[in-house]
Amino acid sequence: MALELKSSDNKIFEVEELVAVQSETIKSLVEDGCADNVIPLPNVDSKTLELVLDWCKNHVDMKLDEEKLKEYEDKFIEVDQAVLYDLLLAANYLNIKDLLNRACQKVADMLKGKTPEQIRETLNIVNDFSPEEEEEIRKENLWAFEE
Amino acid sequence: MGSIRAAIDRAAYMISSRMKQRKEEGHAKKTDRISVLPDRVIYHILLLLPTIDVFKMISLFKNWRRVWASFPLVLDFHHKFAYGTERHNQLKLIKFVEYVFLILMPRKHIARLSTFRLNLDYFDDDACIHTWLSFVAESNVEELDLAVSYYRLPQTILHARSLRVLKLAMLRLEVKFGSIMLPSLKTLSMNMVMLDDKTIYKLISSCPALEDLDINWCCGLSNLQVSNPNLKSLQVQHRCPLPIQIEAMNLESFAYKGNYDQCKIRFVACQALRSLSLSETVFAEQWLRDQISRLPQLKNLKARSWGIPEKLYH
Numbered sequence: 001m002a003l004e005l006k007s008s009d010n011k012i013f014e015v016e017e018l019v020a021v022q023s024e025t026i027k028s029l030v031e032d033g034c035a036d037n038v039i040p041l042p043n044v045d046s047k048t049l050e051l052v053l054d055w056c057k058n059h060v061d062m063k064l065d066e067e068k069l070k071e072y073e074d075k076f077i078e079v080d081q082a083v084l085y086d087l088l089l090a091a092n093y094l095n096i097k098d099l100l101n102r103a104c105q106k107v108a109d110m111l112k113g114k115t116p117e118q119i120r121e122t123l124n125i126v127n128d129f130s131p132e133e134e135e136e137i138r139k140e141n142l143w144a145f146e147e
Numbered sequence: 148m149g150s151i152r153a154a155i156d157r158a159a160y161m162i163s164s165r166m167k168q169r170k171e172e173g174h175a176k177k178t179d180r181i182s183v184l185p186d187r188v189i190y191h192i193l194l195l196l197p198t199i200d201v202f203k204m205i206s207l208f209k210n211w212r213r214v215w216a217s218f219p220l221v222l223d224f225h226h227k228f229a230y231g232t233e234r235h236n237q238l239k240l241i242k243f244v245e246y247v248f249l250i251l252m253p254r255k256h257i258a259r260l261s262t263f264r265l266n267l268d269y270f271d272d273d274a275c276i277h278t279w280l281s282f283v284a285e286s287n288v289e290e291l292d293l294a295v296s297y298y299r300l301p302q303t304i305l306h307a308r309s310l311r312v313l314k315l316a317m318l319r320l321e322v323k324f325g326s327i328m329l330p331s332l333k334t335l336s337m338n339m340v341m342l343d344d345k346t347i348y349k350l351i352s353s354c355p356a357l358e359d360l361d362i363n364w365c366c367g368l369s370n371l372q373v374s375n376p377n378l379k380s381l382q383v384q385h386r387c388p389l390p391i392q393i394e395a396m397n398l399e400s401f402a403y404k405g406n407y408d409q410c411k412i413r414f415v416a417c418q419a420l421r422s423l424s425l426s427e428t429v430f431a432e433q434w435l436r437d438q439i440s441r442l443p444q445l446k447n448l449k450a451r452s453w454g455i456p457e458k459l460y461h
Contacts, residue, residue: 085180092188104188107181108195116203125179129209137206 003030004038005053011046012038015053022056024095043093048086051076055099077106081123182208189214198223198250219261222250228269244275251279257286264292277301289331293318294338305329305350315340322346327353336361343367351375393417403428407453414438422447429453 001017021027029035062069091100111119189211193201205212226243263283276298287309294316305327312334320342332354357375363384371391378395382402388409399421405428420442430452439445
């Protein structure tokens, strides 16, 4: 049985139900009988949805081949930061446990063992603590930064 | 005239769209997406980071600090013996010890502690670990994961009423006198733990809520008696022939792996057993038939006597 999913930029994707229900969100829609028409996904753009559906399809196809699946997953998650965040948000919104886990693991690996300065550089971030707040936190965590 | 107009329009369009693009890029550079991730995702990432990295992240992002403070506290401490000069290792060790104390002492942390993991490669200061565990015992810790070579586990831990999961590796456990009280313990896993028959019997029988039990390569055992009314799943792996007696009326699954040696298992009362796996061990076919006849619920059987061609029964 096929389902129709509509991305935020109005692109329609036709997907096998078996593939789509890896998303707990879509699964509950199907179970509640709300999946007869096109399912709108206003929080996922077509570029990301295409990637997500590729993940889901391969997880159905390679279900019995653990090694092949791991190889696929490792290759899949090698994306740049912007795409990684899009995948994270989509996996969270669509509630796809294994994708969410893998994407979170990738972010964790990016952050492990780095100094705060390195983290700021890697992520290109803005400091949102006031100088007083930052001083207090630094004192509290000083030991954590002395490697 | 028309074509000049068109050219101007075209140029104006190109300039404005390029400006828009640059504005968007500049804007993208300033907005960091990691600090604004949904709470659930932030918490998930925090769970995958070693404790020391968790503390770095929460000192960088307000949002992350808020999420971290509102969820139960998970502490994961690892210290490995690294190759290097002795002085370097000593310094690293001192820093590590300081850091664990700094995190464990604040009452606000103890109040939120739900999971505590300690993995020490080479550490001979038992008193230090006793102190840390005394802090942990004060909390409502639900999961405790200890892997410390040769460390003798104090009995205070065996009175942690809130404990649901207990994983022990490589340490020593001895319960001579006094009681064990682990009323909430559901999962118990012991890997390469040194303990004797009396201790393990007492431990298993003192956990009324125990459902999952793993006993892997533990030394000091000569006769393993597993007796627990609620136990659902049991796994035993051992390096030498070990007489095992199982009395567990709710046991559903049992897996045993020997060391290519004699199987000495006796099922006393396991009427609920559905799944049985015996590997790398030697037994007589008649023995297996006898066991099966006493296990009316048996559905999955994977039993291959070492040295004899595989036979699967259904």
